[in-house]
Structures are given as C-alpha cells and as structure tokens.
Amino acid sequence: MKILVVLRMIPDSAGELELTSDGRGIDREWLDFQLNDFDDHALEEAILLKEAVGATVVAVAIGEGSNRVLQMAVARGADEAVALEAEGDGIIESRAIASSIVALARSKAADLVLCGVQSTEDLFGQLVPYAGTLLGWPHVSGSSRLGIEGSALRVTQERGGGIAATYEIALPAVIGVQTASKAPRYVSGSKLREASKTAIGKAPSEPAGFERSAEIVALRLPGQRGTGENLGDNPENVAERLASILAAKGFAGV
Amino acid sequence: MRIVACTEGSFGKLEPFSLEMIAAARGAGVAGDEVVAFFAGQELEPAIANLGAADRLVAASAGNAELIAAESYARLLRDTVAAEEPDLVLVPYSANGLDVAGDLAARTGWPLVSYVNEIRRDGDRLTVVAQVYGGKILAECSVPLPAILMVNPGAFAEAERRSVDPSKLQHSDATAVVAEGKVRLVGVDVPSYDSVDLTTAERIVCVGRGIGDEASIDIARGLADILGAEIAGSRPVVDSGWLPKVRQVGKSGQKVKPKLYLALGVSGAPEHLEGMSKSDLIIAVNTDPKAPIFNVAHFGATCDLFDLVANLSERLQAASGR
Ligand SMILES: Cc1cc2nc3c(=O)[nH]c(=O)nc-3n(C[C@H](O)[C@H](O)[C@H](O)COP(=O)(O)OP(=O)(O)OC[C@H]3O[C@@H](n4cnc5c(N)ncnc54)[C@H](O)[C@@H]3O)c2cc1C
Ligand SMILES: Nc1ncnc2c1ncn2[C@@H]1O[C@H](COP(=O)(O)O)[C@@H](O)[C@H]1O
Numbered sequence: 001m002k003i004l005v006v007l008r009m010i011p012d013s014a015g016e017l018e019l020t021s022d023g024r025g026i027d028r029e030w031l032d033f034q035l036n037d038f039d040d041h042a043l044e045e046a047i048l049l050k051e052a053v054g055a056t057v058v059a060v061a062i063g064e065g066s067n068r069v070l071q072m073a074v075a076r077g078a079d080e081a082v083a084l085e086a087e088g089d090g091i092i093e094s095r096a097i098a099s100s101i102v103a104l105a106r107s108k109a110a111d112l113v114l115c116g117v118q119s120t121e122d123l124f125g126q127l128v129p130y131a132g133t134l135l136g137w138p139h140v141s142g143s144s145r146l147g148i149e150g151s152a153l154r155v156t157q158e159r160g161g162g163i164a165a166t167y168e169i170a171l172p173a174v175i176g177v178q179t180a181s182k183a184p185r186y187v188s189g190s191k192l193r194e195a196s197k198t199a200i201g202k203a204p205s206e207p208a209g210f211e212r213s214a215e216i217v218a219l220r221l222p223g224q225r226g227t228g229e230n231l232g233d234n235p236e237n238v239a240e241r242l243a244s245i246l247a248a249k250g251f252a253g254v
Numbered sequence: 255m256r257i258v259a260c261t262e263g264s265f266g267k268l269e270p271f272s273l274e275m276i277a278a279a280r281g282a283g284v285a286g287d288e289v290v291a292f293f294a295g296q297e298l299e300p301a302i303a304n305l306g307a308a309d310r311l312v313a314a315s316a317g318n319a320e321l322i323a324a325e326s327y328a329r330l331l332r333d334t335v336a337a338e339e340p341d342l343v344l345v346p347y348s349a350n351g352l353d354v355a356g357d358l359a360a361r362t363g364w365p366l367v368s369y370v371n372e373i374r375r376d377g378d379r380l381t382v383v384a385q386v387y388g389g390k391i392l393a394e395c396s397v398p399l400p401a402i403l404m405v406n407p408g409a410f411a412e413a414e415r416r417s418v419d420p421s422k423l424q425h426s427d428a429t430a431v432v433a434e435g436k437v438r439l440v441g442v443d444v445p446s447y448d449s450v451d452l453t454t455a456e457r458i459v460c461v462g463r464g465i466g467d468e469a470s471i472d473i474a475r476g477l478a479d480i481l482g483a484e485i486a487g488s489r490p491v492v493d494s495g496w497l498p499k500v501r502q503v504g505k506s507g508q509k510v511k512p513k514l515y516l517a518l519g520v521s522g523a524p525e526h527l528e529g530m531s532k533s534d535l536i537i538a539v540n541t542d543p544k545a546p547i548f549n550v551a552h553f554g555a556t557c558d559l560f561d562l563v564a565n566l567s568e569r570l571q572a573a574s575g576r
C-alpha cells in the first residue's frame with residue numbers, strides 16, 4: 001500500500017494576527033508557521049498504518065517551513081518527502097492545490113491519500129472532498145480511527161454528540177483525519193538530525209482545476225460580540241471579583 | 255431565487271441546525287424566493303414533523319442507513335440540485351457537511367465558501383461573512399451565484415418548527431443508492447453516559463490546551479469540586495487522553511447549556527463555541543486577550559489560569575469553611 005499524506009503549513013492562530021494594509025490578507029512577515037494540527041494527526045495515522053500492515057508513506061508539504069516539517073515526517077517514519085511549490089505566499093487554498101495533490105497521488109500511484117480534515121485556511125472548501133471527487137475516489141472526513149480489514153479500509157468517523165460511525169471502504173480513497181488512533185509521537189533529536197540528510201523532492205504546482213470561489217472583500221477582527229466584562233489580568237483581583245460574582249449568583253459555597 | 259437548504263437527522267431526531275439552515279435561507283433571499291429543504295436519512299418522520307417552515311421538502315429515505323454516509327447523501331443532493339436548479343445551496347458545517355459541500359462544489363464547479371456566519375443579497379451576488387483562523391478573523395467575501403455555502407451551526411436562529419403539508423412533500427426511496435455506495439456502514443458507537451452526562455450538568459469547568467499537561471487537570475478538578483461542577487475538556491485535551499470522550503464539549507462532543515461554564519485555557523474555536531455558547535453564565539480565563547472565547551464570555555480574565563485557579567480555590571474554600 002502507498003499512502004500520500006498532505007502536510008500544510010499554516011499561520012499559528014494562537015499568535016497575533018495582523019491585517020495587511022489593503023485589509024485583504026494577513027501580514028505574514030513576522031508570523032510563525034506551523035504544521036496544521038489535523039495534518040499532524042494524518043501523518044501519525046499514516047505511520048500507524050505503515051506499522052500495522054506495511055505501507056510506503058510519501059509525505060508532501062506545502063507552505064513556509066515545509067522542509068523542516070518534511071524532515072520531521074521522515075524522522076517519524078515517512079519513506080519519501082516531497083515539497084510542493086505553492087503559488088505566491090498567501091492563503092493555501094484547498095480548492096487551488098487540490099489538482100496538484102491529485103497529480104501527485106496519480107504519479108506516486110497512491111492507494112490512500114490522508115489529509116487533515118481541514119485547515120484554518122480552508123475558506124473556499126476542504127481539500128478532502130475536492131481531491132476525492134477529482135480522483136473519482138470515495139472520501140470521508142473527520143476520522144478518529146483507521147484500520148485495514150482484509151483489503152478494505154475501516155474508517156471511524158465522528159458525528160455530533162460523541163456518536164461514531166464506522167464505515168468500510170474499498171481502496172483507493174481519500175480520508176480527512178481529525179484524530180489519529182494514537183496521539184502524535186515525539187521524535188528524538190538524533191532521529192531528527194539523521195533525517196535532516198534526507199533528499200527532499202520537489203513537485204510543481206498544477207493549475208487550479210476551478211475558478212476562484214469568491215473574492216475576499218475585506219478581512220476584519222471580530223468585534224467583542226457579547227457584553228462581556230473584562231476582569232483584567234491580575235489574578236488576585238480577578239479571583240476576588242469572581243468569588244463575589246459566583247457567590248452573588250449562588251454558585252459558591254456548595 | 256431558489257434555495258436548497260440541507261438538513262440532517264438520525265435516530266429519530268432532526269439535528270437542530272437543520273432549522274437554522276431554513277432560517278438562513280429565508281434571510282439570504284428576498285420575498286418570493288423559494289426555500290426547498292433537502293433531507294436524506296433512515297427515517298423521514300422527524301423531517302416531516304419539523305421542516306414546515308420551508309416551502310417544500312425533498313426527502314430521500316434509506317432504510318438501510320442508520321447513519322447515511324456523506325457519499326450517498328451527496329449523490330442524492332446532486333440529483334436534487336440537478337432537478338431543482340437552485341441559485342444557492344446551504345450545507346450545515348457538520349461531519350456530513352464537510353464532505354457534502356466540497357463534493358457538490360467539485361462536481362458543479364460552483365463557488366463554495368465555508369464557515370459562513372452571515373449572508374446578504376447584493377444584487378446578483380451574495381456578500382457573506384465567514385470565519386477563518388479558528389474564529390480570530392472574519393472574511394467578508396463577494397460570491398457570484400449559483401453558489402454553495404457551508405454554514406456554521408449556531409450562527410442563525412432556528413426557523414419555527416411545524417409539520418410539512420403532505421402536498422409539499424416529495425419523497426423518494428434511496429435504499430438502492432446507499433447499497434451501491436463505496437462507503438458501507440458497518441457499525442455505530444453511541445457513548446455511554448453512565449459516568450457523566452454533561453448535557454444535564456448545571457455547572458461545568460472546562461479545560462483547554464492551555465492546561466498544558468495531564469497532571470495539571472487535577473488543579474482544575476480541585477476547583478470543579480469546590481464549585482460542585484463537572485470537569486470537561488476541549489478536543490485537544492480529550493484527544494491527548496487526559497479526559498474521557500464523554501467529557502468533550504463541542505461540535506463532535508456534547509452540546510451543553512449549564513448555568514455556569516468556566517473555561518480555562520480554551521481559545522474558543524467555532525467548533526468549541528458550537529457546544530457551549532448558549533450557557534447561562536460563561537466565565538473565561540485566557541492569557542490571550544484576542545482569544546475568541548471572549549466574544550461569548552460574560553466575564554473574561556487575561557491572567558494565567560494557574561494563578562487564578564490557585565487564588566480562586568483558596569478564596570472559595572475559605573468562604574465555605576466560614
Ligand atoms: C470537525 C471538527 C470537530 C471539532 N470538534 C470539536 C469539539 O467537539 N470540541 C472542541 O473543543 N474542539 C473541536 N474541534 C477543534 C477546534 O477547532 C479547536 O482545535 C479546539 O477547540 C481548540 O482547543 P483549545 O482551545 O483547548 O486549544 P487552542 O488554544 O486553540 O490551541 C493550542 C495552542 O496553545 C499554545 N500553547 C501550548 N502550550 C502553551 C502554554 N503553556 N502557554 C500558552 N500557550 C500554549 C500553542 O501555541 C497552540 O497554538 C473540532 C474541529 C473540527 C474540524
Ligand atoms: N496559563 C494560562 N492561563 C490562561 N490562559 C492560558 C494559559 N495558557 C494558555 N492560555 C490560553 O489558553 C488558550 C489555549 O491554551 P494554549 O493552547 O496552551 O495556549 C490560548 O488561547 C492561550 O492564550
């Protein structure tokens with residue numbers, strides 16, 4: 001089995017996000033880029049499958065800092081690393097990169113494409129259904145467990161309310177991983193150093209298969225929606241206020 | 255304009271966001287527009303009993319699908335879209351919707367915008383507001399029609415629940431479509447609420463990734479005990495195995511509405527807010543003043559959660575020991 005796993009580098013949204021002067025993008029100059037969380041789980045699930053049933057894992061990364069993440073992927077067990085050239089340095093649009101992923105899946109003869117279920121940049125739709133539909137392969141988003149049963153893939157998908165559905169799918173398929181079956185592993189420094197010698201392949205970006213979905217008129221920071229009161233940042237003052245708020249509302253002293 | 259509003263339900267219940275899709279469709283259009291509700295699932299009764307606010311209901315029943323796979327749902331929706339030729343299709347941002355919206359967009363080539371909170375008609379286009387970067391940025395987009403929008407649950411009020419007039423129902427049997435699918439349902443897991451049912455809890459202390467590690471959960475648990483609250487977690491906390499799945503709040507966890515919700519180190523991603531934003535009293539502690547949790551909090555503090563919990567626990571304990 002050949003697994004292609006897609007690793008997207010996205011701005012760290014826990015950090016400060018500032019808008020560009022035209023208001024249509026975020027200022028990327030000082031941004032920290034990190035691996036999309038869900039893609040990290042996709043990588044882990046790929047390695048777990050490899051360990052369970054044997055597979056070749058090809059990691060493809062897109063965006064700033066790709067090489068570093070590809071080395072990490074190899075240190076964790078990926079067999080091959082490919083950096084996909086992205087157009088420009090703006091949002092990684094799933095709708096636009098889907099055709100590149102599809103071309104790679106074909107040229108690498110992949111049986112299974114794993115991506116994170118979404119990225120925080122998937123404004124114009126998710127990579128999984130685009131890639132799956134373009135390939136003509138079944139696709140399932142939001143997996144929390146993957147396994148191989150005979151020649152078929154077993155996918156557990158999370159629904160609301162903690163309900164989980166398990167589906168069986170004949171390969172090839174595209175899966176959007178939400179959570180790997182086990183938490184992503186750590187890699188030792190020595191493995192990382194060893195992996196830093198790995199040759200990283202390059203793949204050109206293919207023309208997007210679709211028209212651009214929409215025009216971003218403006219980005220803005222959400223205004224404070226509620227009438228919430230800011231209690232400040234001094235823990236003693238905050239604790240004092242909260243203690244009296246909780247008491248007044250009948251929550252303290254039970 | 256004709257708008258197809260996608261709805262969902264299973265185990266005899268309609269997902270409440272189905273009614274929000276009808277309301278969103280009504281709000282997106284103008285008087286005289288037609289709103290067609292689309293439903294696919296095992297039992298039609300919940301759809302028929304509740305979706306009367308739409309002008310019509312197109313429903314496909316699949317007796318062989320306890321939880322219809324998105325693949326089958328998407329194929330049935332495609333047939334409906336081909337027949338109805340709508341100008342706009344609204345898909346809920348759900349596990350199913352994630353696959354369905356993109357599938358339809360890829361096959362039609364129509365534009366798709368995800369995580370939509372607001373929809374306005376602007377001549378022959380739509381202006382929509384969508385959330386990106388975990389809710390930290392709002393993107394205002396201009397979208398040509400026909401278009402597909404994936405709409406956030408909770409962004410629109412529910413349309414009125416009333417039953418569908420039999421003359422407004424178009425029903426088909428989807429058993430064959432499901433049977434032909436490449437994605438076959440082999441099992442459904444329903445969580446056991448023997449240990450705890452957060453949906454009925456009156457007080458919840460929820461920890462997010464800001465708690466840092468498993469051992470620190472005990473610190474929050476201590477405060478929860480003092481408050482007589484249940485402990486809960488955001489998705490990363492549960493994914494890390496620090497709390498059991500039944501204690502996850504949010505989109506793929508429990509939807510809660512306690513009298514008190516204390517969020518510690520939770521950023522407030524849309525998927526988390528979906529599960530708790532209707533709580534009576536929300537108190538949030540997060541060092542990042544821009545964290546979206548503060549958009550729904552009644553009281554917010556930007557101090558370190560560990561300092562706060564230590565301080566507050568001490569005070570509450572002293573007060574109760576009086
Ligand atoms: C289909 C779907 C369903 C989902 N369902 C749910 C759900 O049911 N419930 C839910 O909660 N979420 C859900 N999510 C996930 C959601 O999008 C968010 O990822 C999640 O809510 C974030 O949790 P958090 O606030 O605890 O962590 P966040 O704060 O959002 O993220 C972690 C950040 O913490 C920072 N950090 C780490 N250590 C420290 C430290 N010591 N001090 C300061 N900062 C630090 C890191 O830089 C990192 O960026 C779902 C997502 C999808 C796609
Ligand atoms: N010790 C802390 N006290 C209060 N808030 C925190 C603390 N650590 C992290 N946070 C916030 O909690 C959210 C999730 O935590 P983290 O992902 O670990 O940063 C983020 O928005 C942080 O800003």
